[in-house]
Amino acid sequence: MQFHREQDIQHYGIYAYGKGEITVTIPRALEPDPPPIHEENVEQLHVPIRRETLRRSLIIMPDELIRDWEPQSFEMLRQTHFAMLADLDLELILFGSGNTLRWPDNALLTPLIEKGVGLEVMDTGAACRTYNILQADQRRFAAALLMI
Numbered sequence: 040m041q042f043h044r045e046q047d048i049q050h051y052g053i054y055a056y057g058k059g060e061i062t063v064t065i066p067r068a069l070e071p072d073p074p075p076i077h078e079e080n081v082e083q084l085h086v087p088i089r090r091e092t093l094r095r096s097l098i099i100m101p102d103e104l105i106r107d108w109e110p111q112s113f114e115m116l117r118q119t120h121f122a123m124l125a126d127l128d129l130e131l132i133l134f135g136s137g138n139t140l141r142w143p144d145n146a147l148l149t150p151l152i153e154k155g156v157g158l159e160v161m162d163t164g165a166a167c168r169t170y171n172i173l174q175a176d177q178r179r180f181a182a183a184l185l186m187i
Contacts, residue, residue, distance in 0.1 A: 125150035135166030
């Protein structure tokens, strides 16, 4: 699904998502030296952003992108993955659980609970849509997204 929204040239955004891929917008100012990538995954735009299609789980924040979040499926989730999110010093985590909404076991969420980080669980498509809405609020948040 492709979004129709204005391009934010100052923050990471989600441009589109579909089965097995999420296309993000990347402000050049935030990544002056982008990591090596396959050219077929990148669309160079005439504005100071570019688009990159990712095919692995990721964490996206308005000012940071973690391209390869370790768990590649819901079944691979461990408490250490949520501890990593808790260490990012955020107010809220949007967790995209893949194709369907699946709530992680409470034992996995202990690091977030201990630090008082809010968690919203939804399927990955809903998390992508919600990310773009929350981005305008200028809150400290992230979307941790498992692929559809």
